[in-house]
Amino acid sequence: MKNQIVSKEEIAPNTFRYQIKHPKIAKKRKAGQFVILRVHEGGERVPLTIVDSDPEAGTVTLIFQAVGHSTRELAQLEVGDHLMDLAGPLGKPTHIEKFGTVCVLGGGYGTAPVLPIAAALKAAGNDMIGIIGARNKDLLILEKELGAICPRLEVATDDGSYGRHGFVTDVLKSIIDEEKVKVDFVLAVGPTPMMRAVANLTREYGIKTMVSLNPIMVDGTGMCGGCRVEVGGETKFACVDGPEFDAHQVNFDLLMKRQATYKPQEKAAADHACKIGLDKA
Numbered sequence: 001m002k003n004q005i006v007s008k009e010e011i012a013p014n015t016f017r018y019q020i021k022h023p024k025i026a027k028k029r030k031a032g033q034f035v036i037l038r039v040h041e042g043g044e045r046v047p048l049t050i051v052d053s054d055p056e057a058g059t060v061t062l063i064f065q066a067v068g069h070s071t072r073e074l075a076q077l078e079v080g081d082h083l084m085d086l087a088g089p090l091g092k093p094t095h096i097e098k099f100g101t102v103c104v105l106g107g108g109y110g111t112a113p114v115l116p117i118a119a120a121l122k123a124a125g126n127d128m129i130g131i132i133g134a135r136n137k138d139l140l141i142l143e144k145e146l147g148a149i150c151p152r153l154e155v156a157t158d159d160g161s162y163g164r165h166g167f168v169t170d171v172l173k174s175i176i177d178e179e180k181v182k183v184d185f186v187l188a189v190g191p192t193p194m195m196r197a198v199a200n201l202t203r204e205y206g207i208k209t210m211v212s213l214n215p216i217m218v219d220g221t222g223m224c225g226g227c228r229v230e231v232g233g234e235t236k237f238a239c240v241d242g243p244e245f246d247a248h249q250v251n252f253d254l255l256m257k258r259q260a261t262y263k264p265q266e267k268a269a270a271d272h273a274c275k276i277g278l279d280k281a
């Protein structure tokens with residue numbers, strides 16, 4: 001039945017992989033696109049990347065970390081439960097071409113959106129290098145899956161508990177500087193400070209770089225203006241013009257400011273406990 005969760009797996013602490021039945025999205029979706037879901041009627045809209053799909057089985061794969069109120073609600077669902085709704089595929093598919101040597105970087109659970117794009121870039125004949133990072137070994141995801149796509153996969157952890165001690169940008173810099181690898185194209189997805197750090201690095205070398213932005217999204221159709229970002233001095237809507245943009249043109253400072261807009265409300269939602277039992281009504 002549509003929107004039913006057919007499999008659930010915790011792939012890292014608080015990070016879940018769901019397969020959800022939705023034959024139309026499973027058939028239509030392309031790398032780089034996302035869905036917006038609601039867990040229940042009064043629920044917030046949650047944008048999540050379509051990590052994979054199985055058109056035969058009619059399922060889409062989503063990976064998410066339970067970080068706030070709505071993703072925690074999503075994490076409470078079990079196999080057999082239904083989402084209230086699942087809209088998509090949304091956003092522009094990734095522009096895929098043969099660039100030559102491509103380096104894909106994933107930070108934290110931003111590694112999930114990298115996976116389908118890396119697969120499409122490889123299918124187009126690019127030589128793939130993958131670099132993934134996380135705060136520590138336990139939080140690292142999809143090493144095996146990305147390793148199957150990238151013959152060379154490097155890992156960095158902030159605390160040095162696995163792979164190289166440091167940021168993904170440190171690894172990229174040493175590949176370019178010390179190993180003198182000619183990287184033709186870079187794609188980075190992860191926390192905004194990570195994407196900004198990658199953009200600042202590759203700008204120095206003149207390497208074409210795309211990032212997939214995650215501003216606040218509401219309707220996902222270009223109507224509400226919630227996801228507006230500044231790219232090359234122009235206002236763009238990440239849901240319909242993106243989510244991928246030229247990293248060297250993105251105004252990351254403005255993006256970070258807008259991402260923090262609802263921090264007090266998000267904190268209040270996370271701390272809130274209903275005292276009159278409405279949450280059980």
Ligand SMILES: Cc1cc2nc3c(=O)[nH]c(=O)nc-3n(C[C@H](O)[C@H](O)[C@H](O)COP(=O)(O)OP(=O)(O)OC[C@H]3O[C@@H](n4cnc5c(N)ncnc54)[C@H](O)[C@@H]3O)c2cc1C
Pocket residue numbers: 047048049050062063064065106107108109110111112113132133134135136139156157158166167168169189190191193194197198212213214243
């Ligand atoms: C297009 C897009 C789609 C998304 N889809 C999903 C989705 O499907 N599911 C979902 O749950 N979330 C999704 N997100 C959210 C996003 O991936 C998370 O906000 C992000 O990964 C935060 O992860 P974290 O808390 O582990 O970050 P952190 O633990 O803060 O950082 C993770 C790693 O990033 C690197 N890093 C951090 N800061 C820097 C820095 N200053 N310089 C260099 N490297 C740095 C480090 O290697 C670090 O270990 C999406 C985001 C984007 C952009």
Ligand code: FES
Pocket residue numbers: 216217218219220221222223224225226227228237238239240
């Ligand atoms: S989410 Fe409303 S305009 Fe993009």
